[in-house]
Amino acid sequence: MMALGVQQLKKGMDLKIVCKNIDETHQFLDRFYMSKIGIRMFIGQHVELHNPNPPHYVGCIHTKMSPVEVARNASEDARAMCLREYGSSPDVNIYGDPTFMFPYVLAHLQLMVFERVKNSLRAVQEHYMDSDKVAPPVRIIVPDGIKDVTIKVSDEGGGIPRSGLPKIFTYLYSNAQNPLFEHSDLGTFEAVTMAGYGYGIPISRLHAWYFGGDLQIISMEGYGTDAYLHLSHSGDSQEPLP
Template sequence: MAAKKLSELFSKSFIEEVHRWGCLKQTGVGLRYMMEFGSRPTERNLLISAQFLHKELPIRIARRAIELESLPYGLSEKPAVLKVRDWYLDSFRDLRSFPEIKDTNDEKDFTQMIKMIKVRHNNVVPMMALGVQQLKKGMDSKIVYEDLVEVQQFLDRFYMSRIGIRMLIGQHVALHDPNPLPNCVGYIHTKMSPVEVARNASEDARAICFREYGSAPDVIIYGDPNFTFPYVPTHLHLMVFELVKNSLRAVQERYMDSDKVTQPIRIIVADGVEDVTIKVSDEGGGIRRSGLPKIFTYLYSTARNPLDEQSDLGMVDGVTMAGFGYGLPISRLYARYFGGDLQIISMEGYGTDAYLHLSRLGDSQEPLP
């Protein structure tokens, strides 16, 4: 089946509208602003928030839809990418056909709609990963994947934008929770303990390691469990989970057939003036220096995409030990979203240290691709 161009599927006026909105300026929001604004979820504030999203979300979504149309190397024609493009266009249409938000009833209806949009986009990451796999399959094997810089840069922008869209929708929806957890403002925990989140994330990663290998190295955490700062626990959980999972896999595979004692993975949480830094250290044998540039690319994974050609595209769930090789690049985007970063330093023949820097000032604006 030939890929249908936009003009065959949508009216000219609709496409023009997408392009018009895609040219408008995006407005970034900071963690501190989200926290202060959301700490009083009055009807008036929720109304202001919904009106802002009613204008902001179509701009962000239109930009991504336009980009999905013009990707290099024929990536735009891949069936999985077309599916993602259609999700974005459907969401754009839903947002644009929603009337002006004038009162609390409108706001409630709007909140239900953006909740649906968030669910519609749940599988965007594996679906785009499948598109990239479809691209790689048909490509000349002589092409060096690091040369595909344009695809890499597009995916960084695309996923960063997605983190922002999901944060804005999730934050607005969470402010409606009638029984919020103590110290929580929507997605943001004003007194989050990084040690506690690291512990939970490590346990989750070890459970998966157990399932896969029948055993799992220990994880030792150093840091003050009573130290807290404002952050988004789900974001931190995702990043630490990913780093610990990689370390567990490396250590497990290094010691699998050896009679040496498996070395534990060490997590250190340091509380600085500007940053909270979390270091995840393993003795899993490290990464070759030639392989280091590849660990943040989307086109490189030693593992199989759980969502491969044979599986039903609707059935992507559950976490595997090694996924589509997206864990590290996407974790780095989550870190950068609130002004942090992720660095990996490795000693081949020994092990790897991952440094996760989280900005504790809360002043950074969203990076808007």
């Protein structure tokens, strides 16, 4: 609902006004969503600690989480969405040791990897849609990290122009179809499921920031994009809210 509100704001306001206030809007939404992540984390942890926990869980935190297994599950979900949207989907190849484990919030990592893979699948699918060539697979690399864990999602979906890179972390930008469609009766809409809200990248970065990590995007226009998801072990992190 917040994402649709931002899209309606962008659509209803003059472009110059939106551009003038984009930093203020972005900072407000960053604070709002970081608070939301924190409140949800606190409530979820409290509830889970008072319920019987599965093995290797302390509340919401999975103490022996395999990032390779999380990447596999997130990729399956993203490919299912791509298949539903386009009728086909590129493959996803995962490289890493499935026995490598570290403590983290499973739901957070699942969301971040899913959003990155979903973006890459859409980029590759649309880039090769009218081509006779076979669409190359999306690659996920998960090296073993002692202090930090980095997950790289790499695609050959045509990349992002350099001029567009500063915009991808804002809530008012998306290079996909806008999720709002006008109808005769005011206020009705249909939502695009695969993309279009412009929220996947900034929300993923906030989840990474929450435990001291980061998300970096490096792109080569005409070739593809690499997304680096840097994660700190949960035990070494502090909650970043003021």
